[in-house]
Amino acid sequence: MATVKYTKDHEWIRVEGDVATVGITDYAQTQLGDVVYVELPELGRRVEQGKEAAVVESVKAASEVYAPISGEVLAVNDALSGEPGKVNADPMGEGWFLKLRIGDAKQLDGLMDEAAYNAFVEGLH
Amino acid sequence: MRYLPLTDNDRRAMLGAIGADTVEALFRDVPRSVWLERPLDLPRAMGEIEVERALTRLAAKNVPLSSVPSFLGCGVYRHHVPAAVDHLIQRGEFLTSYTPYQPEVSQGTLQSMFEFQTQVALITAMDVANASMYDGATACAEAVMMANRLTRRKKAILAGDLHPHYRETTATYARFGDFTVVERPANPTAEDDLAALVDGETASVVVQNPGVFGHVRDLTALAEACHRGGALLIVVVTEAVSLGLVKPPGEMGADIVAAEGQSLGNAPSFGGPHLGLFAAREKFVRQMPGRLVGETVDADGRRGYVLTLSTREQHIRREKATSNICTNSGLCALAFTIHLALLGEAGFTRLAALNHARAVALADRLAALPGVKVLTDRFFNELTIRLPRPAAAVVETLAGRGLLAGVPASRLWPERRDLADLLILAATELTTEEDIAALAAGLGAVLQ
């Protein structure tokens, strides 16, 4: 059963066993506008919690995507190079960015669940 | 004051609307202690008549290139600019417009820059070009930094016949950008084995073709050596007209081209403003510095143009930008593109052939002078000769006799005593038989 958690920087992380899928939330994609390009990390790269793992660009902005937890990059969503709009159309599904092998599962504890994240987004306005 | 439309009545009425007594009241956030209470040490205001008189007097103290036989090159060239170019760039819609950030009211600029980008890509035989940089020297430095980003390495090898100003500019950027440059010594008579210097730390090799002494070389083998070593080949071109006759960098394996565009559309202007041309392979486009214009459609489905890939740039990416550059060389690029539009394929190739023919005539005439040795055998429109004595003094004497004979190597390499006898000369389509004859006679007389 997959658990989904969220960060204050509007990344989501879906955990299945020791593999996690990472993307940006619907709120993030709305703020960004039409995504035009995604810069993804190399396979095998070690990313650290809270540090830059990818970059997402819209016409008017470029945003860092931070790794919600530390881990090793197992896969990246190559489909995004031809169709970056998937991030806007389906941010939690087909718009995923990368998959990580989880380093330390305890790092998930500090992240928000869906209810907490929704409340956090409400509070931003 | 002819440039200030407000009248005293206006000012009074406006102050009334604002609710302030004086204009000075609007400056109340400025600490009183720094208000300037005395007039500055500047001339009083002048009307057009006086301004024109004063500046014409200053201009008259300079010797224009077209007033005497002149053979100066080394990065700035005297070419004919068709009269239409200067008229068109002075249209207020081009001259007084800003960067095209509001594309609906800037299609003139955007379309012209799209055409410019296409022309630059064609003449360099590269995939993509940007909308210009400040000049060739800064374009060279930016090319080196781009290669660093792409290869994740930090060393650039600068060929010995790279123009010293380009080398020095790149070295300055390296010092503060924390990367290194290997500056190969200038050698006008022997070719440097740059391929042998490429190692696992080399990000780029920078060569100039034609080189600063005029040599034209085949860079294919060097390009292959760079690529085998994981490095990029950057080719610098200081004389854009050479691309009409010489094999272009893109056909010899160049990854990035950094060039000077002054030769087309732009006067020498004592060294500025000029324009940097910047072109690269398609796959490198997201690491390119500078503005890029892209094609798109508008809401009615009509073709139009916009600035694009802007997230590379400072106004969005800020400290992570590919460069800090903001302004490009807009009007100079427009002059370039209009001139090249007038020339077209037939005109550009013919212009280049003319330049080469004049330079060959010059070389043959100089070779016949006793004591003079021509050092460049394969060249476009620039060549180097060795005199029997230091060239700087010869040039100075000839200047006093109404001849601008070229650039003495000591001007560019003051620290190299061994190059002091060298003189670098350029010929263009404006160089006449009489010019060459006058130079030969003058040189002959001085060297006796």
Next chain:
Amino acid sequence: MSEWSKALSGFARDAAAEATISGNRGLRLEDPLLFEQDEPGRCGVDLPEPPAADRLGALRREGPIGLPGLSEPQVVRHYMRASQKNYGIDMGLYPLGSCTMKHNPRLNEKLARLPGFADIHPLQPQSTVTGALELIDTLARWLKELTGMPAVAMSPAAGAHGELCGMMCIRAAIEARGERRQRVLVPESAHGTNPATAAACGYAVDPIPANARGRVDLAALKAKLGPDVAAIMLTNPNTCGLFEDEILAIAEAVHAAGAFFYCDGANFNALVGRVRPGDLGIDCMHLNLHKTFSTPHGGGGPGSGPVVLAASLAPFAPLPWLVHDGAGCRLVEQAAGPAAQAIGRIKGFHGQMGMFVRALAYIVSHGSDGLRQLSGDAVLNANYLLARLGDLLTASYPGPCMHEVLFDDRFLRDSGGVTTLDFAKALVDEGFHPMTMYFPLVVHGALLMEPTESESKASLDRFIEVVRGLAERAKAGGAASFHAAPRFTPRRRLDETAAARKPVLRWRKPGVTPREAAE
């Protein structure tokens, strides 16, 4: 639904009703690209047949280049038609904040084209260009006088280049002291070139927040100062159009921490002839000759960005130096003698001579009194906009402002979805170039207006009337008309998303695939 689709649905598809056969509309004339008008062999320049000559052998270019051939009348028509699709300051108010779109005097164009200035080579013997050297020296002297600084580097090609030059000098000065400092402090409201420049010089950028009054938070700044701070980069007046009234205290704190004070001179138009930045404690500042000193913006350049320097930074100024002594003016092109610590070259040759001529002519056309009048009018005009618009639009900070005034999009909150962008596009339909949008980043939906001193009261009144009308329309629920704007321009809103997703950066012959670079 993508943003582009949303925008499209807001547009009235009335194209069919207004179609003409040619696609032209009265004086608004379309033209294909140059490449689409090619006729092989055709040429717009008559050149003599070159004699056969070949010193290139196998290095001759083979194969066609691909440049199109047109005659002179066609080229002239092409660019005339293109120019009609542009807006320039010559045509109307161009209130771009921090850009200083003032009138570009045509006298300056005439003088820059004198052969004695335009037709001289930078490497001619210096004895043959004494007038040029004298001109640069005179301008340098006046820039120092206007700013109250003892030295100036003339060579930077533009403002951002000047920033780079200044930061390089600062880093060199710190290294000469034997210190190593890693951080540069930059206000959140700063222009993007500031942090980009600091990063290009190898510094980490540390942002300083603004206080509630829109100025640099002095306490926050002091808290961030330390032995590892190399410099602060401040704009004054700042990008919110406000004078940093604590600047003397800021300068003191910065210097006490052993750091340097870089000032971005983009907004000097508010102060010229009235305040000298040198008296405020700055150590270096770039000037934008294409802003304060009227050299034309040219559709994006060229600029010129001389940097005035304090005595502590003067030894590090880039080459070449222009030295004026008993023997006259001459260029020093080597790092030796007094120039031994110069940071080296930052571009080819000596600087933007063409812009020097224009700026010099501009300065003497005003004189000391005229420049003072100029800055007064610039500030008066901006405050007039604030006074006459402040009730309908939301000014971000209370007045007085300096030469530019900042509004934000709070006044559009109840407009049913009219954004700053939409407001700007509606302004375009009214025949005005919009103000700067979405900058500075410290307020939401910024609208930054800088009228400059070149606007008459009548011109401002017309602008005010239109802006008020649009603001009222927005508040009254006219959102649809804003989303459809602009309707009357040569092109309507353009699909920037598509342009960025699938970049087409050059024309290609239809049917020809781009050469694939070897991977």
